[in-house]
Amino acid sequence: MTREECLALDAADPLAAFRAEFTLPEGVVYLDGNSLGALPRRTSARVTQLIDEEWGQGLIRSWNTAGWYDLPRGLGDRLAPLVGASPGEVVVCDSTSVNLFKTLAAALRLRPGRKVVVADPDSFPTDLYVTEGVGGLFDGVRRRLAGPDDLSGVLDDEVAVVLLSHVDYRTGRLYDMAAVTEQVHRHGALMIWDVCHSVGALPLRFGDCDVDFAVGCTYKYLNGGPGSPAFVYAAERHHAADQPLTGWFGHTDPFAFDVGYVAAPGAGRFLVGTPPMLSLAGLQASLDLWSTVDLAALRAKSLALTGLFIELTEGLDLVTPRQPGRRGSQVSFRHPSGYQVVQALIERGVIGDFRTPDIMRFGFAPLYVGFCDVWDAAQQLADVLASGSWQQDRFSQRSAVT
Amino acid sequence: MTREECLALDAADPLAAFRAEFTLPEGVVYLDGNSLGALPRRTSARVTQLIDEEWGQGLIRSWNTAGWYDLPRGLGDRLAPLVGASPGEVVVCDSTSVNLFKTLAAALRLRPGRKVVVADPDSFPTDLYVTEGVGGLFDGVRRRLAGPDDLSGVLDDEVAVVLLSHVDYRTGRLYDMAAVTEQVHRHGALMIWDVCHSVGALPLRFGDCDVDFAVGCTYKYLNGGPGSPAFVYAAERHHAADQPLTGWFGHTDPFAFDVGYVAAPGAGRFLVGTPPMLSLAGLQASLDLWSTVDLAALRAKSLALTGLFIELTEGLDLVTPRQPGRRGSQVSFRHPSGYQVVQALIERGVIGDFRTPDIMRFGFAPLYVGFCDVWDAAQQLADVLASGSWQQDRFSQRSAVT
Numbered sequence: 001m002t003r004e005e006c007l008a009l010d011a012a013d014p015l016a017a018f019r020a021e022f023t024l025p026e027g028v029v030y031l032d033g034n035s036l037g038a039l040p041r042r043t044s045a046r047v048t049q050l051i052d053e054e055w056g057q058g059l060i061r062s063w064n065t066a067g068w069y070d071l072p073r074g075l076g077d078r079l080a081p082l083v084g085a086s087p088g089e090v091v092v093c094d095s096t097s098v099n100l101f102k103t104l105a106a107a108l109r110l111r112p113g114r115k116v117v118v119a120d121p122d123s124f125p126t127d128l129y130v131t132e133g134v135g136g137l138f139d140g141v142r143r144r145l146a147g148p149d150d151l152s153g154v155l156d157d158e159v160a161v162v163l164l165s166h167v168d169y170r171t172g173r174l175y176d177m178a179a180v181t182e183q184v185h186r187h188g189a190l191m192i193w194d195v196c197h198s199v200g201a202l203p204l205r206f207g208d209c210d211v212d213f214a215v216g217c218t219y220k221y222l223n224g225g226p227g228s229p230a231f232v233y234a235a236e237r238h239h240a241a242d243q244p245l246t247g248w249f250g251h252t253d254p255f256a257f258d259v260g261y262v263a264a265p266g267a268g269r270f271l272v273g274t275p276p277m278l279s280l281a282g283l284q285a286s287l288d289l290w291s292t293v294d295l296a297a298l299r300a301k302s303l304a305l306t307g308l309f310i311e312l313t314e315g316l317d318l319v320t321p322r323q324p325g326r327r328g329s330q331v332s333f334r335h336p337s338g339y340q341v342v343q344a345l346i347e348r349g350v351i352g353d354f355r356t357p358d359i360m361r362f363g364f365a366p367l368y369v370g371f372c373d374v375w376d377a378a379q380q381l382a383d384v385l386a387s388g389s390w391q392q393d394r395f396s397q398r399s400a401v402t
Numbered sequence: 403m404t405r406e407e408c409l410a411l412d413a414a415d416p417l418a419a420f421r422a423e424f425t426l427p428e429g430v431v432y433l434d435g436n437s438l439g440a441l442p443r444r445t446s447a448r449v450t451q452l453i454d455e456e457w458g459q460g461l462i463r464s465w466n467t468a469g470w471y472d473l474p475r476g477l478g479d480r481l482a483p484l485v486g487a488s489p490g491e492v493v494v495c496d497s498t499s500v501n502l503f504k505t506l507a508a509a510l511r512l513r514p515g516r517k518v519v520v521a522d523p524d525s526f527p528t529d530l531y532v533t534e535g536v537g538g539l540f541d542g543v544r545r546r547l548a549g550p551d552d553l554s555g556v557l558d559d560e561v562a563v564v565l566l567s568h569v570d571y572r573t574g575r576l577y578d579m580a581a582v583t584e585q586v587h588r589h590g591a592l593m594i595w596d597v598c599h600s601v602g603a604l605p606l607r608f609g610d611c612d613v614d615f616a617v618g619c620t621y622k623y624l625n626g627g628p629g630s631p632a633f634v635y636a637a638e639r640h641h642a643a644d645q646p647l648t649g650w651f652g653h654t655d656p657f658a659f660d661v662g663y664v665a666a667p668g669a670g671r672f673l674v675g676t677p678p679m680l681s682l683a684g685l686q687a688s689l690d691l692w693s694t695v696d697l698a699a700l701r702a703k704s705l706a707l708t709g710l711f712i713e714l715t716e717g718l719d720l721v722t723p724r725q726p727g728r729r730g731s732q733v734s735f736r737h738p739s740g741y742q743v744v745q746a747l748i749e750r751g752v753i754g755d756f757r758t759p760d761i762m763r764f765g766f767a768p769l770y771v772g773f774c775d776v777w778d779a780a781q782q783l784a785d786v787l788a789s790g791s792w793q794q795d796r797f798s799q800r801s802a803v804t
Contacts, residue, residue: 023458032462039458044450047680051449051765055628056425059753060434063449063803068800070626095675097649098500105539121661126675128649129663133648137539139506148775190403211478225472226457226679246535248528255803257758261524273497273528274621277628278449279678351461356659400472401465 001311006371009304018367021289022223029373031352031378034197034330034363037081037223037286046285047253047278053278065327071270071284072275074229078287081270082098082222082295083195083214085207085233088266092283093275095194096217096230099246100163102270103213103232106241107161107190108138114160114189118150121145124169127194131163137244148175155187162189167328170359172306172320174198174328175285178209185210195261201329201365203300206233213238217285221329221365222290225282228344232270237402239266247272293367301366302329309362312378316385319359330363337390339402340380350380403713408773415698420769423691424625431775431782433754436599436732438504439625439688444619448687449680450774457679468715472653473686474677475670478633480689485597485616485623486607487635494685495677498598498619498632500647502565504672505615505634508643509538509592514556516562516591525567529596532535533565539646550577557589557738563614564591568606569730571600572761574708574722576600576730580611587612598622603704603767605697605729608635615640623731623767624692626685634672641668650673695769701799703768704731707776711764714780718787721761739792741800743783746792753784 010016022038024030025149030038044325056065063069076090080204083090089090093099104117115138119131135141147156148164155162162184167174184191193214195204199219206214214233242263248254249271252264263269303324309331310322317334321327335341338360342352354363373383412418426432432440456468463505464472470546478492480715485492486583495501506519517540521533537543548556550566564586579595586593592614597606603624608616616635620626636643644665650656651673654666705726711733712724719736723729737743740762744754754764764779786792 023734027462028461030461036457036462036465038461039453039475044453044458047449047453048446051446051684052425052439055438056446057427059427059430059432059746060438060755061442061753062628063438064801068803094496094500095651097651097675098496098647101647123662124650125653125656125659127651128661129648129650132663134546135645137646139541206653213574225453227682228680229678230675244535244539245500245503246501246531247503248526248531249497249498251527251531253529255758257527259527259530261534266736271500273632274629275497276631276678276681278630278680278684280629282680283451346463351463353462353622354655381508400464400657401470 001308003372003375006375013370015130015301015366016370021210022368024368027349029350029377031350031362031364031377033120033365033367033368034220035353036100036226037220038266038368040223040286040289041227042289043282043285050277052282059269061304065118068277071115071280072271074282075283075287076267078291079231082204082290083199083233084203084207086236089236090231090233090397091267091270092218092229092231092280093271094229096215097126097130099215099230099232099270100127101134102245103192103215104134104161104163106238106243107192107213109132109242110190110238111160114158115140116142116144116159118144118146118154118159118162120147120164122147122168122170123194124196126288127163127165135271148180151180151183155184155189157188159187159189161192163192163194165194165197165339167201168330169197170355170361171330172328172330174326177205177211181209181211198328200290202299208234211235212279222284225279228279228283229275234267234270245272247274249273298366302364305364305366305369305371306331308371308374309364309378312375313381329360329365332359332361335360336360337346340390341384342393343395344382344384348380350377403710405774405777409628411773414718415638415703415772417703417768418772424770427769429751431752431779433752433766433771433779435767435770437755438628438771439521439622440765441627442691443685444689444691445627445687449683452679452683453528454626468747470679473682474673477682477685477689477740478669480693481633484606484692485601485635486605486609488609489639491638492671493635493669494620494631494633494671495684496631498617499528499532501617501632501634502596503536503593503706504645505617505649506533506536506563507566507613508640508645509594511638511644512537512592513562514558517542518546518561520546520548520556520564522549522566524549524570524572525596526571526598527752529565529567545791550582553585555583557586557591561589561591563594563769565594565596567596567599569603570756570759572734573601574732574734574748579607579613583611583613587705600730603691604701608781613637620685625688626749627681630681630685631677634669635709636669636672645672647674649678651675700768704766706772707771708766710773710776711766711780714777715783718743731767732763734761734763737762738758742792742797743786745797747782750782750786752779
């Protein structure tokens, strides 16, 4: 493979036109869209419209006239095709952590006789922290730690719910949603998928896979903006489920100001408080863009990009599966000085990230990363490693956020 | 009092210059800043800077370089002078409802032998819904309903925590924070204040009043923007308190990616997930403005405005206390057709709101409401009532949000 061949691949890319829909800094190859997605060009105008027209001129009236009140459900319905859900099964609200709390608690209440929550010790830490927090509120509930490969050793009729990540945030490994869900269901337990690292990276099929609940992030591949609200999927059969974060936006008729709580129908019962509209408007803009994406083409390009990067970095300590069907949209390597290497790359305009203890992580968002980007990143990585330039002192200075 | 005298009061108003800091539509008297505060002129530029520069150009790096990571604590410290808190005692995050959940759960764990939560049946409904939701998670915990006037009948050594609103959202009645907190403490219970309807309306003194926890809204008098994140106050003596919504932003070192949860120091342990930065940027802009406000002058003007409105509407069924020290910054009346009257007023450009079953509510945000506005609103209200124009059919059509 040559750079010229990469140019040809970019020219033939059916998703190439999406690149112009994003703002990216000059001279940057952005391979961290799996942590914070790039800025859609349309976002600023939409948020400015919300601020200047809807808030500034419409004021309180915009809850009705600008459709603010309906947005958590409306954006959920907009997300539904990306995750294989039906209308009414997805709402946008709160953070991933808060939504994990709600779904875990709901699942425990749906399996009252069972006292075990299974979580993956390799999952993103907030999943572990939330299972700790929820567990402490349910009498006798305890946790078993096991990843998707080790489920057979922990599944039994004590397990109420299993929480797993669809794509491992460090290795990029993709798990088989249908098979794992089926395995969990065979033991009578419920399945919650954390799809933070797969939504917008590949097509999801919650309905077909018989998923019970799922929680996902909108600021990574979905480009909603830093900290944009997360989403909750609740399969229709669980729309009578009981979750304990009962706030007025989850009430069936908030403006009746009833003294007693009556949960809203559908996934709406997972709403809690007044939603942060500026951040929702950012997500609204990016989901407008996402509604035009062919997810099969997205997945095909993602696998081509990650496959090419794996090919061009041969010889490094790859931790991402080579088999296409077993990886998400990122490629990771172990390196004992991974932090410094990543910092040196960032200085050269190739932005990936580092995850403790020794993982260098590169995400490939197919809407704005091209084949020449992959080529250039691989060249820079090879050059940083060959030159030893990462050994300079300034690359060892840790920042608050790594 | 004449309109000329109102003009003179506006001319002499030491806060008059703040009016130019806000955008308001032509021809509108906005008396609903207690529901959604008006738009500060500086907000749009700040949010656009966050989107175009920090997100668009800085990308993931902005968590460090633009100070995003520190903002939930930084904005808390910026809020502290408005509520009489010390640095480290306030964080900005999540919604009011979610924060009530956290503080109620923390309080119950601080009083493990006690099984009663006291809540006010007249509080904003979300406070009641959240006490229901929390109660269901703690074995044997039950609720007693009582307002601030009726506490003596319900306080005993079974009460773990009392949750009350500082200003009643319907009547605008202000309660004595110091006296009520002291009464609750005398029974060994903890005190949580919901200050959604008082923060930014009058100076608060959490430290002086020995408040345990407080939760407040930033999108009403504080002008953070629709749904801007709420805040949590935790008195320093409760900084080892245990709250069950344990997410990675509340971890003492989130980027260590530890498997076990270790709560952050200070009020930081009330943080949960990744914060919605666009909405936080809106709040950052408005708190920049609020840092220049003289709170004694604010309170003096607020009482003058509400006092004048009460005087000019004499004869209506006032439910707000006439005694200045006993009201917040709103004036409310009962009217059997309150909904229609409010709609008719809105059509004339006087925006108040209606709260079920029969409350017409008018809020007076001293930074952008003047004495002539009060005069004009009172005239319009009198005219609508005298003319009976509210009886037209179109004013009966209920909207989703009232």
